[in-house]
Amino acid sequence: MKHPVDVHVGKRIRHRRWMVGMTQQQLAEKVGIKFQQIQKYETGMNRVSASRLWDISDALSVPVSFFFEGLEGGAEREETQSLPEDILADKEALELVRSYYAIPENQRRRLFELARVLSDAA
Numbered sequence: 801m802k803h804p805v806d807v808h809v810g811k812r813i814r815h816r817r818w819m820v821g822m823t824q825q826q827l828a829e830k831v832g833i834k835f836q837q838i839q840k841y842e843t844g845m846n847r848v849s850a851s852r853l854w855d856i857s858d859a860l861s862v863p864v865s866f867f868f869e870g871l872e873g874g875a876e877r878e879e880t881q882s883l884p885e886d887i888l889a890d891k892e893a894l895e896l897v898r899s900y901y902a903i904p905e906n907q908r909r910r911l912f913e914l915a916r917v918l919s920d921a922a
Contacts, residue, residue: 805871807844809853812867814842816860818894830859 828835840846
């Protein structure tokens with residue numbers, strides 16, 4: 801049976817890997833394992849050891865704590881109740897986020913404000 805923490809950590813690995821545009825194979829090569837093991841980590845089927853998580857965090861250029869963000873829920877969970885539970889599992893949403901961060905910062909800020917106004921009007 802999958803443990804909820806393992807599932808959460810796996811989703812965070814997958815999301816970060818997608819955000820940086822890395823394949824499972826590329827991540828596996830950087831960490832020194834087979835891509836099937838990355839698949840098992842990302843689904844929460846296999847638990848990631850501390851040393852392996854350290855290697856994965858290094859390969860994905862994030863601190864180890866990144867993989868545990870959002871576990872406690874609290875206020876963040878209340879604010880996002882109208883969103884699907886795993887919004888970044890949607891490839892279209894992920895592509896939108898990648899595209900957004902590819903925009904120069906001053907234009908990105910204006911786009912953000914426009915999106916906020918449009919969402920308030922809906």
